[in-house]
Amino acid sequence: MPTTAPTTPRDLTRDSDLVRAARRQDVGRTPVWFMRQAGRSLPEYRAVREGIPMLESCMRPELVTEITLQPVRRHGVDAAIFFSDIVVPLKAVGVDLDIVPGVGPVVAAPVRTRADLDRLPELTPDHVPYITDAVEQLTRELGPTPLIGFAGAPFTLASYLVEGGPSKNHERTKALMHGDPELWADLCARLAQISGAFLRVQASAGASAVQLFDSWVGALSRADYVAHVQRHSAAALAAVDDLDVPRIHFGVGTGELLDLMGEAGADVVGVDFRVSLSDATRRLGPSYAVQGNLDPALLFAPWPALERRVREIVEEGRQAPGHIFNLGHGVLPDVDPDVLTRVTALVHECSTRS
Numbered sequence: 301m302p303t304t305a306p307t308t309p310r311d312l313t314r315d316s317d318l319v320r321a322a323r324r325q326d327v328g329r330t331p332v333w334f335m336r337q338a339g340r341s342l343p344e345y346r347a348v349r350e351g352i353p354m355l356e357s358c359m360r361p362e363l364v365t366e367i368t369l370q371p372v373r374r375h376g377v378d379a380a381i382f383f384s385d386i387v388v389p390l391k392a393v394g395v396d397l398d399i400v401p402g403v404g405p406v407v408a409a410p411v412r413t414r415a416d417l418d419r420l421p422e423l424t425p426d427h428v429p430y431i432t433d434a435v436e437q438l439t440r441e442l443g444p445t446p447l448i449g450f451a452g453a454p455f456t457l458a459s460y461l462v463e464g465g466p467s468k469n470h471e472r473t474k475a476l477m478h479g480d481p482e483l484w485a486d487l488c489a490r491l492a493q494i495s496g497a498f499l500r501v502q503a504s505a506g507a508s509a510v511q512l513f514d515s516w517v518g519a520l521s522r523a524d525y526v527a528h529v530q531r532h533s534a535a536a537l538a539a540v541d542d543l544d545v546p547r548i549h550f551g552v553g554t555g556e557l558l559d560l561m562g563e564a565g566a567d568v569v570g571v572d573f574r575v576s577l578s579d580a581t582r583r584l585g586p587s588y589a590v591q592g593n594l595d596p597a598l599l600f601a602p603w604p605a606l607e608r609r610v611r612e613i614v615e616e617g618r619q620a621p622g623h624i625f626n627l628g629h630g631v632l633p634d635v636d637p638d639v640l641t642r643v644t645a646l647v648h649e650c651s652t653r654s
């Protein structure tokens with residue numbers, strides 16, 4: 301009898317529509333998941349999080365598993381997004397920060413000098429044993445449904461570290477980038493190591509795809525992206541080169557950067573709602589799948605208007621080399637979860653290939 305290699309969690313998801321679409325292969329129907337589908341709008345999420353601070357909940361594998369599975373059970377989406385946060389690896393290496401309800405990540409001592417950078421260590425898997433545990437537990441429970449791991453990209457992480465918290469204009473970040481390009485490059489190189497290692501921990505433990513969130517990089521020009529950011533995001537994505545996981549690269553307001561974000565080493569480029577999938581596909585060419593791009597605010601529109609837009613996006617996606625249906629940015633907290641379930645069913649129904 302021929303011996304067969306043991307089945308890994310990733311083997312079980314290799315033929316899923318999400319992984320196939322990311323690789324620009326034929327799919328049975330368009331796969332769909334929603335950024336920020338875990339947490340946010342779900343009452344069952346609020347119930348299990350009751351009294352547990354955000355960062356603490358990210359370090360409890362049982363809780364991470366439950367919260368990650370909730371939207372998969374409820375909506376029937378084609379992938380789970382790992383419940384964590386982009387600042388978890390920074391906390392893990394010792395940065396004094398907290399996630400403040402209603403605000404977001406707040407850093408006690410912002411990183412602005414060489415001495416500050418010298419206090420930021422590299423990330424090793426030993427810093428995040430609870431991530432490995434949670435991913436292993438999750439992939440066992442998910443079976444054929446892929447788990448997407450993620451990390452924040454160097455620019456977006458740098459913005460939180462340099463500004464000390466959420467920022468509208470990223471002024472201190474841009475001042476550092478242009479005022480001390482050498483320190484900026486060293487900071488981003490360190491953050492690329494941290495991001496890449498965080499992606500690698502998740503992919504090694506069984507995640508089937510990874511997404512690099514460069515949420516705020518749309519604040520940059522093409523010239524600044526090329527000079528100061530692209531190679532660092534490329535280094536983060538390259539950390540999983542040998543693990544055979546598709547890589548999704550996403551940012552908000554990045555219509556002008558899509559091709560450069562693809563070149564950084566993505567298989568799939570995330571598209572926000574400001575650019576049509578057709579334009580995005582034209583800008584990207586045949587070598588990339590696209591992900592997106594329903595405006596999250598449209599989930600509040602009357603169903604006929606929402607339905608029309610969902611059908612349009614599915615049609616536009618058919619012209620792309622591969623399409624993963626998603627929002628153009630994260631689920632808004634007040635959305636009716638039943639609308640997400642209905643959108644999932646509609647995408648599946650109107651995209652089923654005969």
Ligand SMILES: Cc1c2[nH]c(c1CCC(=O)O)Cc1[nH]c(c(CCC(=O)O)c1C)Cc1[nH]c(c(CCC(=O)O)c1C)Cc1[nH]c(c(CCC(=O)O)c1C)C2
Pocket residue numbers: 334335336337338339340353354381382383384385386387399400401403404405450465466467513515630
């Ligand atoms: C993928 C993800 C993230 N955060 C969380 C997840 C888990 C999965 C999911 O919710 O589906 C949980 C996650 N992260 C947070 C929460 C809310 C905190 C709570 O419930 O107490 C949750 C559920 C807190 C958080 N963390 C962050 C913010 C934004 C602040 C700002 O405007 O600058 C906020 C509010 C930083 C953050 N975190 C993340 C991003 C990239 C995605 C995006 O652009 O939305 C960013 C920019 C990524």
